[in-house]
Amino acid sequence: MEHFIVSARKYRPQTFEDVVGQQAITNTLENAIKNNHLAQALLFTGPRGVGKTSCARILAKRINEEASTNSTDEDFAFNIFELDAASNNSVDDIRNLTDQVRIPPQTGKYKVYIIDEVHMLSQAAFNAFLKTLEEPPAHAIFILATTEKHKIIPTILSRCQIFDFKRIGVLDAKEYLKSICAKENITADDDALHIIAQKADGAMRDALSIFDRVVSFSGNNLTREAVTQNLNVLDYDVYFHMTDLLLENKIPEVLMAYNEVLSKGFEGHHFINGLASHFRDLLVAKDAATIALLEVGDNAKKKYLEQATKAGMQFLLTAIDKANDCDLKYRGSKNQRLLVELTLMQIASITFDGAKKKSSNYIIPATFFTALTPSKPKIPAVKKQVHEVIKEAATATKPVAVEKTAPVPPQETAKPQLKDIKRRTSALSLKSIHQKKEYKSVEEEENYDNHPRTPFSQEQLKDVWKKYYFKLQDMGERSMAAIIASDDPKLYENFKIAISVPNELMKSQVEKGKPKLLKFLREKLNNYGIQIVIHLNETVEKKFAYTPHEKYEKLKEKNPLIEKLKTTFGLDL
Template sequence: MENFIVSARKYRPSSFQTVVGQQSITITLKNAIKNAHLAHAYLFCGPRGVGKTSCARIFAKTINCSNVGDDFEACNECESCLAFNENRSYNIHELDAASNNSVDDIRTLIDQVRIPPQIGKYSVYIIDEVHMLSQQAFNAFLKTLEEPPAHAIFVLATTEKHKIIPTILSRCQIFDFSRIKVGDAVKHLQHIAEIEDISINEEALNVIAQKADGAMRDALSIFDQIVSFSGKTITFENVIQNLNVLDYDYYFKMVDAFLQGKVTDSLLLFNEIVEKGFDGHHFVAGLSSHIRDILVGKDVATLQLLEVSDSVKEKYTEQSKKCEVDFLYDALGILNECDIHYKGSQNQRLLIELTLIQLSQIVESKKKGVSLKKNFRRLLKIRVEGHASAPKTAGAKDKAPIHPQQEAHKPVSKSSVQASQSISHTSSPNHPSISIKAAMRRGIVNRPASSSKKQESNLKEVDTKYTGVQNKPYTVESVVKKLKEYAISRKKSERVRLAIASCEAEIHENGQLAVKVCNQIQVDDLTIVKNEMVNYLKRELENSTIDFVIEITQTVNKKRLYTDTDRFKYLCDKNPLLEQLKQKFSLDFE
C-alpha cells in the first residue's frame, strides 16, 4: 500500500512562484537576491499557515544555488539544491524554539554559527516560533544576531510578534505575512484538484477557503478531509454536510421572510436549522454576516468585498435590490443586540425568536410610520389580549382561536404562559380591570397629582366612612398624632410618610381644620390620599364632622441647614450641653 502524503506537505511551495498570496514579500526577497542586498537577520511574522517557514526555506535554498535563473529562482539541479531537496543540506539549519528555548540551546547555536558552510556561500539558521525563547535566551542571542559572521544569515519566524523584545526587533528586517484571500485559496485548490483528478465546483471550494480563515495549510487539510468523505466527486452538499456549515439558501430565505413580514416562516426556518444541530449563536453571527454582505452588494464599488463565488454573488446582488438601506441598518442593529445579550440570556432560543419577530416587523413599522419597539409591543399585546378575551364555546378546548401569524408572535416559554393566564384572570367579568387612578389614591403608585380643585373633587373615597352618631371633641395635637399613626399603619409611600411626619395642624377662626406641609409636592401627595385620611380621622377620633384643608406653611427668612456646622449650631441652640461635650472630648465632624 502506497504511503499517503497530506496535501499540505505534498504541495508545499518549493519556489517563490508557488507561494500563494504573498506576492509583495516574494518580490522583495527576489530583488534582494538580485541586487545582492542580503540582510543578516529577517523576521517573518503572521498568522498560521500563510507560508512563513516555506518562504524561509525557499530563500535559504535560492541564495545558496550556484545557478540562479533569470527569474531568480533556484535551479534545482546544482549540488546545493539537490542536497536541500533531499533533506541532507548542511547549509540550512532549522531550530524549533518551542522545545529549544533555554540559554544552553542558544549557546550551542552560537558555537555552531562560527563554522563556515562546506557548499555554497551562506549558512542559514531558521528559528521557528522564536517568541517561545526565554528572556535569558533572547539576551544571550542579541550580540550574535547583531554582528554575526559574514556567512551567517538568521531567519526568525513567529505567529506572535508582540511577544518578541524590542531589542530583537530592531536587529531584523521585518516582513508581515497577510492572511490568504479566499480567491487565492480557491485558485490554488482548483489547481490541486486538477492534478489529483478530483471533480469539485467553485462554490464548494469557496466554503473550504472561508472555513480555513486565511490559512492555506488549514484549507489543504480540510480539502483532504472532504476527499476522504466524498471520493473523487465532491458536491456543495457534501462539503456543507461534512463541515457542518449552514447553507446560503437558509439566509436568503430568511431575509425574504423578513421583507414580506412572514413571522411564521422565519420561525419555522429557524426551527429547521436548530433541528439540524446548528448552534443558535453561530446562526445569529452568520445572519449578521449575510445582512452585511447584502449591504456590500448594493453598491458596485463595494461588490468586490464579497468573498464568494460568482453564482452566489449574483444572488446577493438580486436580494440587495429588494432591501432598503434603512432595513439593513435596523437589521444589523437588532442582530448586534441579540449577539451581545446571547450568552447572558437564560432562554437563548426565545431571545433569537424574539429577534426574528422584530426583524419581520421592520418593513411594516416603516410603512405605518411607527417605531419598531412600539409596533413590536403592540403585536405582543394583541397576541396576549386575543388569548385572554376570546369567547369560549361549550365543549370547546380552553384555548382561543388565534390567527396563524399572531400565533408566531407568542414566545414559547413558561413565563409567557403564566403572564397570559394572569392577564386572562384580571380581564374576566368577575375580576374587573385594575384602575391606575384607584391605585394612586391608595398610595400604590407614587406619582404626584395635580393640585387643581377639579381633580381633587373627582377623587373617590376608598375607605369606609365613619357612621357613628356621637361627635367627640378633638385637638390639633390629636389630629397630628392620628395622622402619623395612619402613615405607619397603612404602609404608605416614603413621600407620603415624610409629608405627614413634617406636617402641622391648626384651627382657623372660622373653625376650619388645616393641615400644613412644607411645599406644593407634599400638598399633591396628601391630596391623593386625603379622603382616606379624613375617614381614618373620623373613625379614630369618633367625630363624623372632621374635615381639613391642605395648606403650605408660610415661612419667612427661614435659614436652611446645609452643612454639618449649621446643623450642630442649630442643635446647640436647643441644647447648650452639646457644645460642652464637643469641647471636653475634642470631637469633630466626619
C-alpha cells in the same frame, strides 16, 4: 496499501512562484538575492499557515543554490539548520547555537539558521541571543518565524528586517485548490471550493487539510451540499430563505425556520453572525462600485444581486444594526434563544406598514396573524377601488356623471369596516358604567383556545402569587398588595383560583386590579385557562393587622417567645 501524504506536505511550495498570496514578500526576497542586498537577520511574522516557514526554507535553499549538490526534492541542505524554539527555548540551547555559528560552512557561502516559533524563547534566551544577532559572522544568516510578534522583545525586533505575511484571500485560496483538483483528477463545484476557502480563514494549510477531509468524505466529486454537510456550516440558501421571510413580515415562518436551524445543531450566535454577514453582502451588492467586495462564487453572486433589489437600503442598515446588537448581547444573555428570536421578530417588522407610529423595537402584534381572515374585506382594497374610479374619471373624454348606481365614495365604503368601533362616551354617564361592565366581561371571556394551558401545582401558584405581591410593593400599590397577602389562593379544577376577602370594599378593589393579576398569572404559569373567583368572607377580617399593637399581637400568636424578648430587653412597640 500506498502511503498517503497529506496535501499540506505534498503541495508545500518549493519555489517562490508556488507561494500563494504573498507576492510582495516573495518579490522582495527574490530581488534581495539577485542584488546581494539580503539582511543577515530576518523576521517572518503573520497568521498560521500562510507560508512563513515555507518561505524561510525556500530562501535558505536559494542562498546556497549554486553550492548545494543535493537533490532539489530535499527540504534541507547540509548547511541549513532548523531549530524549533517551542522545545529548545532555554539559555543552553541558544548558547549551543551561538557556538555553532562561529564555525564557517565546509562548502557553500552561508550557514542559514531557521528558528521557528521564536516567541517561545525565554527572556534569558533572548538576552543570550542579542549579541550574536546584532553582530553575526559574515557567513551566518538568521531567519526567525513567529505568529505572535508582540511577544518578542523590542531589542530583538530592532535587529531584524521584518516581513509581515498577510492572510491568504478567499479567491487566491480557491484558485490554488482548483489547481490541485486538476492535478488529482477531482471535479469540484466552484461554490464548494469557495466554502472550503472561507472556512480556512486565510490559512492555506487549513484549507488543504479541510480539502483532504472533504475528499475522504465525498470522493472525487466535490459538491456544495457535501461540503456544507461535512463541515457542518450553514448553507447560504438558509440565509437567502430567511431574508425572504423577513422581507415579507412572516414572523411565524421566521421562527419555524430558526427552530429548524437549531435542530440541526447550530448555535444561535453562529446563525446571527452569519445573518449579519449576509445583510452586509446584500448591502455591498446594491452598488456597482462595491460589488468587488463580495467574496462569493459566481452562482451565489447572482443570487445576492437578485435579492439586493428586493431589500431596501433602510431595511438592510437597520437589520445589520439589530443583528450586531444581538451579537454583542448574546454572551451575557441568560435566555439566548429568546434574544435571537426577538431580534428576528424586530427585523421582520421593519418593513411592516400596518402601524402609524413604530418604536425602534417594534414587533408586529400576534393578532395580525390570527385575527385577519380572508372573508373580511380590507380597507386597502377599498382604497384601490376608489383610486381606479378616480383614474377612470380623470382619463375620460367627457365629464363623468355620478349616478345613484356609481361606485360608493370612500367615506361611505369605509363605514362597514369601522362599524365595530364604539364612540367615546362621558365617564360620568350611565352608559359608560355599562360599557365598563361589558368590557370586563369580554376581557374575562377572551378566546384563548390557541394559547397553552400548562398544568401547575398549588406550590407553583403560591410562588407566582408572592412575586406579584412584591411587584405591587415596588409599584407603590401597597393597599392591593396587603389584600392579596391576606389569604392564600386556592387552586380548584379547570384552573380556577379562589381568593377570600372580608368586605365589599376590598372585593371591589380586587375586581379593579383583577385584569392585571390575571394577565400576570397566565404569563408566568404559561396557562391561559386560568380564572379568578373572589369570595366574600367576613371572618377573614380578623387576619388584618393595621396598628402597631395589632401587628404585635399577630406576631405573638405565631411565636410566644416574642413577649419574652420584649420584657427582657425592655422594648417598645
